Every structure is written in structure tokens, then in C-alpha cells.
Amino acid sequence: MYCGLSILLLVSRAFASPKPLPIGLEIREELDSSLANIHVSYARPVARSHLFTYGPCQSNHANDAHHQITKSSDSEADRLVWLIPDDATSDGCLSAWTDDGNVLLGRSEPLKFRKELNGSWGSQRKRGIDMTNSSGIDASGPWFDGVDALRGKNPVPLRVKEIKEKKIAVLGAGMAGLMTYLNIRDSGFANVELIEASGRLGGRVRTEYLEGGPFDYQYQEMGPMRFPQRIQYAGTNETLEINDHKIVFQLADVLNELNRHDPEKKVLFHPWYQSSPNGLYYYNGIRKPDGTVPTVTEVENDPSLSIPTVADPVLDEATEKINAIMEDKEFLGEMAKNIYRAHKAFIDTGLNNLGGEDWSQFAYMHNYLGYSLNITDQTIGSAGADSFWNNLFENFYFSATEWVTIDGGLSRLPAAFGPIVEKDTKFNREIEKLEYFPEEGGKVKLSWKGNGTYSAYETGMYDYAVVSVPFSVVRRWRLPQFSPTLKSAVNNLDYASACKVALQFSTRFWEHLPQPIFGSCSTTTDIPGIGNVCYPSYNINGTGPGVILASYVPGDWGHRWISMPEEEHVEYVLNAMAEIHGDVVREQYTGKYTRKCWDLDRYTSGSWAHPTIGQHKLFIPSYFQTENNVVFVGEHTSYTHAWISSALESGVRGSVQLLLELGLIDEAKAVNRRWMARWINV
Structure with a gap:
């Protein structure tokens, strides 16, 4: 009898469900770029070191995999950074193995990649945060890609809860700092301080109310005033939508939702009259x-x-040549769709294939085309010392035939952030020094005037800092530990007045x-x-x-x-x-x-960044690098300047850059998708 029972038990065990694997693996975001997060869960602790691979779903050994992703001995890590090779193909599985590769510890469902038809990531990879050359950035390129930067850093398994408890300082409560704060907060970080030297939000967005409140309409804009929307060509039905400024309208929608459409905080737009025949x-x-x-x-x-x-055929000819560049409808169309890719195209092939940004209009007209000094001056005037790119994007924006402004004044836009940032904002804290301490776990130390004087400093330690303060102010900080190019950018970037x-x-x-x-x-x-x-x-x-x-x-x-x-x-x-x-x-x-x-x-x-010839090409790569746990944002770090959209775009880029630095690919993609899919990629 007992023998028969033993046989029955053995048979029942043979047909019982196999014991679940101890490690769970899944992807929660679409695989539309060569960066991804792998979410890891442990049903029970794994005592020994283990490794993760991608390859055939039927593989019986780690050696059968297409590639190894990383190793880990941390059973509390809950996420991995995956740098997907270009030759990886769909329908494979993520697998976890003992460190000798013999025992399977976990396996995902089969995965699908969303690639171009030619089998490479192509523009889809660009959409997922794009950076290319060995310096970590295509300085002329359309957008930012963290792939190469992360590839060189050998990302380790992540404990996401601990990462999101890191202390982060956002320096400056202008539009770039506010946008950065919003994205970091919405990515799940609970320990973020917004540090502002003055007692107000908005930075260079400044509506002055001469009497009454916003809707007494006794105000003028002492900073930015308006937003270009469309260009309607005279005599045609052709209309260009100016896409990069749409981020402003999207932000207004987001803030209105966050503020539950409170009339006191609501941001609404109405037409702006840019020109009048009766001026x-x-x-x-x-x-x-x-x-x-x-x-x-x-x-x-x-x-x-x-x-x-006085009629002058030579002046007319020179003017036509400049206008052929400044008013090229085909190129204006490219700028309207995606000003960042248009920037790259102009740098690469503008001005008779000579490249664009490094040329001033003066140099092009006088030195290259050979026009006299008088003709050159009459043709371009004060614009001659600027880079072609600066004049081109400004001319493009001011070609708009439809504009809007904010009802009640542009200061209502930063004011709408008030309830959102209130608990985390430190006003009247004017930073005087920023230092980096690698021996203290890579901490950033900020110093500010104690009691408003230079006789004593108060300090704070942070894991990361995002600096949106204009470089014209940051110059006081010295930044001795930063790269020569970044220090040069801080000390030499030109500002308009x-x-x-x-x-x-x-x-x-x-x-x-x-x-x-x-x-x-x-x-x-x-x-x-x-x-x-x-x-x-x-x-x-x-x-x-x-x-x-x-x-x-x-x-x-x-x-x-x-x-x-x-x-x-x-x-x-x-x-x-x-x-x-x-x-x-x-x-x-x-x-x-x-x-x-x-x-x-x-x-x-100063009023806004106004780079001199070559400063974009020289300095932008340094802005897109994270140095000493510090990220730099602000309109001065964008491809365009002096516009609210430039500041907001930089806040998106800086948020993505910081999230990638921390290995939070899913959150970086969510920010990228939220703010760019509708207005950069068309």
C-alpha cells in the first residue's frame, strides 16, 4: 500500500507545473529606439551573480544568445539599461542565467522592435533621443541622442526607488527651469528644489502692470511679447505652420489641466497684431x-x-542674392516643420555648400561674393556681424503673418506654475558658488549669501543640479572643475542688450x-x-x-x-x-x-543669448554633456535664442539628459514623447 502511494506521488510530481522561474523580465515601453529599460522582478532572492542576455526564446544556454546585456548580483535592482545593437532582430526573448550561463533564471515574452524597413533604427532611433559622434553629440544635429554617451558608461542595474529619492536642484525659475522642474517632478522624483535668486517666477518673462491687475489691461511686456504661429504667403493659399513654437501652447494646456482650469491661473491666448498699414x-x-x-x-x-x-543695379543684385537665401520658401518650409533638422541642413550645405553658421553676412557678401564695402553695408546693415543662422531663424519667425499673445500678459504663463512649484521653491537664494565633490559620492555643493551678505555663506549638498541661469550670471561662479570648453562658453558666450x-x-x-x-x-x-x-x-x-x-x-x-x-x-x-x-x-x-x-x-x-560666429559649433557640444553631475539648460543652450519656445525646448532636452544619466530610459522617452512627438517630428 505504501509503495503504491509513493508511486502515485512520484507520478503526480512528474505531471505537476514546473516551479516558476525566480526572475521576471518585461519591457513596458515600445521598442522604437536603441535604448530601453528592462524591468526586473525577483520572486525569490537569487544568491549568486547572474547575467542577462537577448537571443532566441528557445535557447538553453547563455552562449546561444545574440548578445549579453549586463551582469548583476543585486536581487533588489528592479531595472536594467539596454543598449540594443543595430543588428538585433525581433521575436527574441530576454533571459536571465546563472553566471556560468548553464541555468535559466528568467525569460520574457517574445519582443517586437519597431525599426525602419531597411532593418536599422534610422530616424526612429533619432526620435528616441539622438546623439551620434565620439564627443557625445552631433553639434549640428537635429536632436539629442544618449546612446553613445550611455554606451561608454557601462550602466549598472538600477534601484529605481533609491534613484528617485536623489536630491536635485534646479537653479533658476525662468521658463527653462520651470519646464525642467515639471518634467522631473512628473517623472516621479520627490526631492527636487527649485532655487530662484529673485522673489518671482518667470525670469525674463516680465509683464509690468502700471495699474490694476491683468484684466484691467494697463500693462506692457518688458520681456518676450508674442508667439509666431503661421506664415501665409501673399497671393497663394500656402500656409506654413511654425511647429517649434507649439510647445508654448501645449504647455498652456498642461498647466490649465494641472490647475483644474482655475480662472485665476488659466492661460489663454488672443491675437497679436504684429503689423499695421497705419503704423x-x-x-x-x-x-x-x-x-x-x-x-x-x-x-x-x-x-x-x-x-x-538712387537706383543702383549692383545694390539690387546684391539684395536679390541675400533674399534668395533669407526668403527661400523651400527652406522656410523645412524650418517650419523641424527647425532643428533645418539647422543641420543649413550648417552642412548652406551658402553654396560652404556651410552656414560659421559665416557672417558681411564675410559672405564682401569676402566671398566680392561686393564693395558700401554695397555690403547697404544690403545687410547692422546684421552683417551676425551669423547667417541667427539672422535666418529670426527672419523666419518675423515672416509670420499670424501671431498670438497671452491674455492678461505673458507673466500669466510662469504664474500658472505657482501652485505646482510652491512647496519646492526657494526664493531670494542667489547662488554664488557651485562645486563638485567626487569624494563625497559625487555631490554638488551650492553656496549662497547668508542673510543676504557676502560675509557669510549658507550651503546645500545635492546629487545633481540643473542650471538654467544665464551664463552672464554664472560667470561669477568660476566653475574650476569643469571642462575648458564649458568654462569658455560660460565666460565668453555673447549676450544681447x-x-x-x-x-x-x-x-x-x-x-x-x-x-x-x-x-x-x-x-x-x-x-x-x-x-x-x-x-x-x-x-x-x-x-x-x-x-x-x-x-x-x-x-x-x-x-x-x-x-x-x-x-x-x-x-x-x-x-x-x-x-x-x-x-x-x-x-x-x-x-x-x-x-x-x-x-x-x-x-x-543681459537680454538673451546672441552667439557670435562659431559659438554654436564650439559650445553646443559642451551643453549636451553632463559634467560633474550638472546639466545646463536655458535659451542660451538652444539652437534658437530669445524665444520662450527656445527655453522650453532646452528644459525638455535637459530633463531627458538627466533621466538618461540616471538610467531612466522609460521616463526619458515619456518626456520626449509628451513634448516632441507633436511638434518636432512631423
Whole structure:
């Protein structure tokens, strides 16, 4: 009897389900690039070292695999970084083995790769965060790819919970810092500090309210003002969507959702009038017979109201050659679709296959094409010292025929971050020093003025820092431990300067002229130091007071005006407005004004990055490297400058860069997919 029972037990064991393998392996994100995370789970501890491979699902030994992924002896690690070779094919399985490769410890389901038809990752890999050459970045390239960088770092198995408990500092609460914070927070990090030197959010986004609140409409923008949307070609039905700026509208949607559409925080857009046929044209003191200043349309129709010119066939020829580059519809279309890839194309093949960014317009016109100094100056003027790329993307944006702005002022965009960042923001903490301590586990030490003085410092230690502060301010930090190229970028990157003066009037008199002006920055003049005059695009035909941006002048005058006391500067601008518009200016000026010269702002020391010839090519590779656990973001690290979209794009890139540095491929792809699939890849 007992013998029969033993036989039955043996038979039942033979037909019982095999014991589950101790290691679970799965992929949770689509395999659309050559970077992936493998999620690992342990049903029970594995006492010995073990290895992970990819290969046939029926393999009986690790040697049968296509390639080995990594080794581990940590049964608490829950994720691996997988650098997928280009020749890996679909329908294989991930496997875990004892370190001798003899015993199978775990196996995934068969996997599918989403590759190009030719079998390589191709553009799909680019979509998954692209970096190529041996320096870690294709400096001219369309986007950022961490594959090569991670390949050289031999990633170790990850304990994700511990990683997401790391202390991270985001320095600067401008748009780049705010975007970076949002992405890191949404990736599951709970220990993030947003450190801001001033007492406000927004950085160079700055709406000045001369009285009342946002919807009293007594404000002007002292920083960014508007967003280009589309270019409609005259006489055709052809319209170009400007894709890279769409990140601003997407961010507004995200913030509105996070704030549950609270009316006090909601970000809404309305049209911006960039141009007006009734803008005034005041040059050489020329006026109409009745003594008033002519409009743009009147000057176009009556040459006697404009500055006399002499026909010059050589000047016409030179102008045509510049316009052929600056107004190339085919290339403008490429910029509209994907300005980052257009940048690479221009660097590689622009200017008669000579390359583009390293050429100034002056060098191209005078040195290469051989035009005289006078013709060169008349053709390109002050733009001659800039790189072709800088002038090209600015010309492209300002070719837009449809624009929008934010109702109530652009400061409502950073203000919408307020409830989101409130608990993690440290205001009035002006960083004076950043140091790296490898002997303390690779910690970043930040020092700031204790009690607001230089006599004592307070300090904090962080695992990583993301720096969005302009390099014009970072120069004080010295950064002795960083690479020579990065230090050179910090110390030498050029910044533009600009001053703005806004004046309030008791009525919106400009909208009640015989030829009314509704919005726009179309009034121009040669009165020194005035630049553009911009009328408000909001509250059109409203009653009560209104505010004009009476002077917006970048460049050399942005430096010059800071030597003049504010009261004298404002009086000069008021006199210029009276010279252009007449007695109504003095009759209706309320005495309320605001002036902003960005060189005087200790937290920016300049208006926006304005790289000189070659600085993109030289410095961008260093921005895309993580040095000493520090990542650099900000509009100065983007391929375009001076726009909110540039700052936001850099925040996306910096977030992805940090997540890749930590091995969090899934989170990096989620950020990439959230912010780019809709606006960079078309």
C-alpha cells in the first residue's frame, strides 16, 4: 500500500507545473529606439551573480544568445539599461542565467522592435533621443541622442526607488527651469528644489502692470511679447505652420489641466497684431503737407514721403542674392516643420555648400561674393556681424503673418506654475558658488549669501543640479572643475542688450486717429535710441487709459541707455513720442511709466543669448554633456535664442539628459514623447 502511494506521488510530481522561474523580465515601453529599460522582478532572492542576455526564446544556454546585456548580483535592482545593437532582430526573448550561463533564471515574452524597413533604427532611433559622434553629440544635429554617451558608461542595474529619492536642484525659475522642474517632478522624483535668486517666477518673462491687475489691461511686456504661429504667403493659399513654437501652447494646456482650469491661473491666448498699414513712418523729419507723420501705406504710395534713394543695379543684385537665401520658401518650409533638422541642413550645405553658421553676412557678401564695402553695408546693415543662422531663424519667425499673445500678459504663463512649484521653491537664494565633490559620492555643493551678505555663506549638498541661469550670471561662479570648453562658453558666450520704456495715456488715442492704429509694432523712426513703437494688441477699442511700448531698442543702445538716469531716459522717449504723434502725447500722458534695461538686472545681466560666429559649433557640444553631475539648460543652450519656445525646448532636452544619466530610459522617452512627438517630428 505504501509503495503504491509513493508511486502515485512520484507520478503526480512528474505531471505537476514546473516551479516558476525566480526572475521576471518585461519591457513596458515600445521598442522604437536603441535604448530601453528592462524591468526586473525577483520572486525569490537569487544568491549568486547572474547575467542577462537577448537571443532566441528557445535557447538553453547563455552562449546561444545574440548578445549579453549586463551582469548583476543585486536581487533588489528592479531595472536594467539596454543598449540594443543595430543588428538585433525581433521575436527574441530576454533571459536571465546563472553566471556560468548553464541555468535559466528568467525569460520574457517574445519582443517586437519597431525599426525602419531597411532593418536599422534610422530616424526612429533619432526620435528616441539622438546623439551620434565620439564627443557625445552631433553639434549640428537635429536632436539629442544618449546612446553613445550611455554606451561608454557601462550602466549598472538600477534601484529605481533609491534613484528617485536623489536630491536635485534646479537653479533658476525662468521658463527653462520651470519646464525642467515639471518634467522631473512628473517623472516621479520627490526631492527636487527649485532655487530662484529673485522673489518671482518667470525670469525674463516680465509683464509690468502700471495699474490694476491683468484684466484691467494697463500693462506692457518688458520681456518676450508674442508667439509666431503661421506664415501665409501673399497671393497663394500656402500656409506654413511654425511647429517649434507649439510647445508654448501645449504647455498652456498642461498647466490649465494641472490647475483644474482655475480662472485665476488659466492661460489663454488672443491675437497679436504684429503689423499695421497705419503704423507711422518718421524718417529724416519728413512729414505730410498738413504737418503730420505719414503712415506706412502712404509712404509706399508716395515716394516723396520716404528717404530719397538712387537706383543702383549692383545694390539690387546684391539684395536679390541675400533674399534668395533669407526668403527661400523651400527652406522656410523645412524650418517650419523641424527647425532643428533645418539647422543641420543649413550648417552642412548652406551658402553654396560652404556651410552656414560659421559665416557672417558681411564675410559672405564682401569676402566671398566680392561686393564693395558700401554695397555690403547697404544690403545687410547692422546684421552683417551676425551669423547667417541667427539672422535666418529670426527672419523666419518675423515672416509670420499670424501671431498670438497671452491674455492678461505673458507673466500669466510662469504664474500658472505657482501652485505646482510652491512647496519646492526657494526664493531670494542667489547662488554664488557651485562645486563638485567626487569624494563625497559625487555631490554638488551650492553656496549662497547668508542673510543676504557676502560675509557669510549658507550651503546645500545635492546629487545633481540643473542650471538654467544665464551664463552672464554664472560667470561669477568660476566653475574650476569643469571642462575648458564649458568654462569658455560660460565666460565668453555673447549676450544681447535691450531697453524698453512703456508710457500710460489717459485714452487709447492712437485707435481714434483718422487712420487708426490697432496693435502692432509698425511705427518706426530714425530718432536715435527709440527703435520700435508697439501699441497694445489687447482691449482693442476699449475705453479708459492705455499703455504704449514707446521705445524698444536692442543692441548698442541697450548698453548706452543704462548710462542715463531713468527719469532722463523716460523724458527723452516722451519727447520722441510727442514729435511723432503731436500734442496729444503731452495732453494725455498720465505720468505713469516703466523702464526695463536688462543689463541692469542682476539676475540676467543681459537680454538673451546672441552667439557670435562659431559659438554654436564650439559650445553646443559642451551643453549636451553632463559634467560633474550638472546639466545646463536655458535659451542660451538652444539652437534658437530669445524665444520662450527656445527655453522650453532646452528644459525638455535637459530633463531627458538627466533621466538618461540616471538610467531612466522609460521616463526619458515619456518626456520626449509628451513634448516632441507633436511638434518636432512631423
